[in-house]
Every structure is written in structure tokens, then in C-alpha cells.
Amino acid sequence: DARVTQTPRHKVTEMGQEVTMRCQPILGHNTVFWYRQTMMQGLELLAYFRNRAPLDDSGMPKDRFSAEMPDATLATLKIQPSEPRDSAVYFCASGSRLTQGPHNEQFFGPGTRLTVL
Amino acid sequence: TQLLEQSPQFLSIQEGENLTVYCNSSSVFSSLQWYRQEPGEGPVLLVTVVTGGEVKKLKRLTFQFGDARKDSSLHITAAQPGDTGLYLCTRSGGSNYKLTFGKGTLLTVNP
Numbered sequence: 521d522a523r524v525t526q527t528p529r530h531k532v533t534e535m536g537q538e539v540t541m542r543c544q545p546i547l548g549h550n551t552v553f554w555y556r557q558t559m560m561q562g563l564e565l566l567a568y569f570r571n572r573a574p575l576d577d578s579g580m581p582k583d584r585f586s587a588e589m590p591d592a593t594l595a596t597l598k599i600q601p602s603e604p605r606d607s608a609v610y611f612c613a614s615g616s617r618l619t620q621g622p623h624n625e626q627f628f629g630p631g632t633r634l635t636v637l
Numbered sequence: 638t639q640l641l642e643q644s645p646q647f648l649s650i651q652e653g654e655n656l657t658v659y660c661n662s663s664s665v666f667s668s669l670q671w672y673r674q675e676p677g678e679g680p681v682l683l684v685t686v687v688t689g690g691e692v693k694k695l696k697r698l699t700f701q702f703g704d705a706r707k708d709s710s711l712h713i714t715a716a717q718p719g720d721t722g723l724y725l726c727t728r729s730g731g732s733n734y735k736l737t738f739g740k741g742t743l744l745t746v747n748p
Contacts, residue, residue, distance in 0.1 A: 524679070553736075561740075562725075562739065563680070563738040563740075565736070611679050613679070625670070625682050625685070626682075628681070629679050630677070630679055631678070
């Protein structure tokens with residue numbers, strides 16, 4: 521049963537600390553997305569990659585957030601320094617041309633719940 | 638920015654009741670998808686609608702795409718506690734694979 525995995529599931533940290541979230545996309549998927557979900561804003565796209573290349577990170581605060589795909593099996597989202605307003609659930613999703621077709625189905629991981637004190 | 642408005646924002650009902658939730662936009666969709674997100678999990682795709690006026694059924698769930706392809710509804714018959722979750726609609730961005738989500742309807746079905 522192929523699934524997107526994310527680690528850690530929960531993270532509590534103090535303001536100013538670096539946070540790294542990891543995602544393993546479904547094997548064979550070539551697009552990876554990072555989303556942030558809050559009650560106020562809902563689900564917001566932060567960045568996405570195709571074939572490991574960043575295509576759009578316009579939704580991501582550039583001064584403190586960075587997203588990378590060091591290889592096809594790992595995507596990372598880093599926040600440095602973290603702030604209380606970064607508290608949210610961060611989701612990774614993956615897809616491929618075969619699964620998405622023209623309608624872009626995405627497969628979501630279980631999320632990382634981040635709390636910045 | 639093409640916004641998706643979902644209503645109601647919250648809905649709490651008793652098991653066995655019927656309900657309808659809505660997704661509206663001022664823009665025409667090329668296609669629209671409904672996802673369900675259960676507590677502590679990521680969203681999971683329920684259905685994709687493409688043609689104006691299209692109706693799709695998934696067991697007790699009925700999805701309708703408006704004739705003008707600007708709105709959609711999800712009707713659940715005889716709701717069960719397992720239907721509890723956040724129902725999200727999203728429009729496809731076409732070839733760039735981007736999805737734009739509404740804020741969702743949080744449904745609670747009480748036993």
C-alpha cells in the first residue's frame with residue numbers, strides 16, 4: 521500500500537529554533553507539494569517540485585523557509601528561525617503524470633503538526 | 638486570486654440525517670475535486686467532476702457540478718459517524734499541477 525510518509529508527526533519547539541520536516545513521496549511520483557494548514561487560512565500551497573526541480577515557491581516566506589529535494593525519495597522543508605506564527609500542520613503531497621492525468625490528483629501524507637512556543 | 642467559497646463552514650448533525658455542502662466560485666472551473674480529511678490525517682480524493690451538470694455518486698455521497706461549472710455541491714444521505722471530517726473542494730490549475738483549495742466544511746456526525 522503506497523503512501524506518502526512524513527516525519528516527525530509532531531514537533532514542539534521554541535521560537536528561534538530550526539525546524540526540519542521530511543517527506544518521502546510515493547515511489548515513482550515526480551511531483552511533490554508542501555502545504556500549510558491553519559484554521560484561519562485553510563490549506564495553503566507553499567512550494568512544489570517536479571522531477572526534483574522547484575517550480576513554484578511563491579507561497580513560501582523566503583526569509584525563513586526553504587524547501588529542497590536532495591533526491592527522488594526525500595523532500596525537506598526547513599524553517600530557520602521558527603516563529604510562533606509558523607505553528608500549523610504541514611502536509612506533503614505527491615503525484616505523477618500517470619496518476620494525475622489532466623485533473624491533478626494528489627496523495628497527501630499524514631502531516632507534521634508544528635507548535636512553536 | 639480565484640477564491641473558492643465553501644459553506645457552511647461548520648455542520649453538526651445526528652446520525653441518519655441528510656446534508657448538503659457547497660463550493661462556489663466566481664470563475665469557471667476546468668475541473669473540480671472533492672477531498673475528505675479525517676482528523677489527524679491528510680486529505681484524500683473522493684471525486685473529480687469535469688462536465689457542467691455532471692452528477693457522480695459514491696455510495697451515499699452525491700456530487701453535482703453546476704451547469705456553468707462555477708459551483709458544486711456534495712449531498713450525503715443518511716450520514717454516519719464515519720462521515721465526520723473536513724470536506725474540501727479544489728480546482729485544478731491545469732498543466733502546472735497546482736490545486737487551489739477552499740477552506741472546507743467541517744462535518745461532525747453524532748451517533
